[in-house]
Amino acid sequence: MTRFFKALLATCTLAASQSFAAAPVPVVASFSILGDVARAIGGERVKVETLVGPNQDAHVYQAKPADIQKIRAAKVVLVNGLGFEGASIQRAVRDSKVYSLAASKGIPTIKVEEDDHDHKGHDHGHDHGDVDPHVWTNPAVMQRYAQNVAGALIIADPEGRLYYGQRLLDYQQTLRELDTWAAQQFDSVPKAERKVLTGHDAFAYLGKRYDVQFLSPQGTSTESEASARTVAKLIQQVKQEKVKAVFVENIKDPRLVQQLAKEAGVTVQTAPLYADALSPAGGPATSYVNMMRHNVTQMVKAMK
Ligand SMILES: [Zn+2]
Known part of the structure; x- marks a missing residue:
């Protein structure tokens, strides 16, 4: 065997062992529902940390120092967007400069009707936006939500493109069945x-x-x-x-x-x-x- 082939073989073996033994991609999801979607699509290639846990209210949640550490250690941060996450989470994500994506991106939104509810408005100190953030309650638009999550995972981990793509298709099929x-x-x-x-x-x-x-x-x-x-x-x-x-x-x-x-x-x-x-x-x-x-x-x- 020539030296060239020996070198090539060594490179290939190294590449193969790296792709199999690679540590899972650290992913942060702002809340539990989004965390589940990220796990469904990310499978074994990702390790998902969730900030706002089960039974917790994301609207009023305050980011803790441990959350900020999780964000900084992540390769990608997934948020819902549309003003759903509290200001402290939004700020922590922005300040970390870690790549982040709003899973609601591109989904047609429902405007908030303010008439029937008292809003303290200026007292909040931050903007809720004028759209309803709870897009996930419609499984049909979750097709797009899941697609956005898959897109973000592929940007963070391009080698997993086919893996995430296949899992996305499977998940979208589950969503269609859920909708029906x-x-x-x-x-x-x-x-x-x-x-x-x-x-x-x-x-x-x-x-x-x-x-x-x-x-x-x-x-x-x-x-x-x-x-x-x-x-x-x-x-x-x-x-x-x-x-x-x-x-x-x-x-x-x-x-x-x-x-x-x-x-x-x-x-x-x-x-x-x-x-x-x-x-x-x-x-x-x-x-x-x-x-x-x-x-x-x-x-x-x-x-x-
Ligand atoms: Zn809510």
Whole structure:
């Protein structure tokens, strides 16, 4: 064997062993739902760290020193965008200069209707934007969300292009099945009866997709306060329209919804809806797909 071939062989062996034994790509996802999508597409090639964990509220979450370290150690940081993440996370990502991508990029957004909710506006000190950030509640637009995640992983780890591409296709197929299933579930309830009350306005994308009307005392951010006028109006509406599907959320203090339900004379559903975060291990919403299946099943059951 010539020296040239020996050298070539050595190079190839080295390259092969590197690609098999390479450490997983460090990825940070701002919240648990996005973390699950990143794991679904990244598979064994990535190690995903999540900042805002299960049952936690990303709207009001404050970045901790450990979070800033995770961001700095990452090769790519995935955020939802559209003002979903609190200001401290947005700042930490910006300051780190680590490559980051908003998974909601390119998804048609729903504008926030401010009329029914009191916003303290200038007191917040940061901009919520005028769009609803909860895009993930519609599995159809999650096709694009997942594609954006795959694109970011490929930029961080170009060698994994085919791997991520295949996993994206598989995941998109799962999302299509989820969408079809959810549509079938809601179809079993007459449109006029598809009404759900939740703590904050987190399900508008789902509502638009499947013709479900959502009512909530709080706006699209849990930071906004429910006004007495909004609550009084909702109590009337729940009574008049006989809204049966009244839910508390996993990320929020249940007392506002409980009080509202009591005054309207309706029972709060036992199972919470998983808004903005997955459940901890052992719960019914440990992945995005499980979360959607849980939420849709509970909503449909309660509306009947
Ligand atoms: Zn929310």
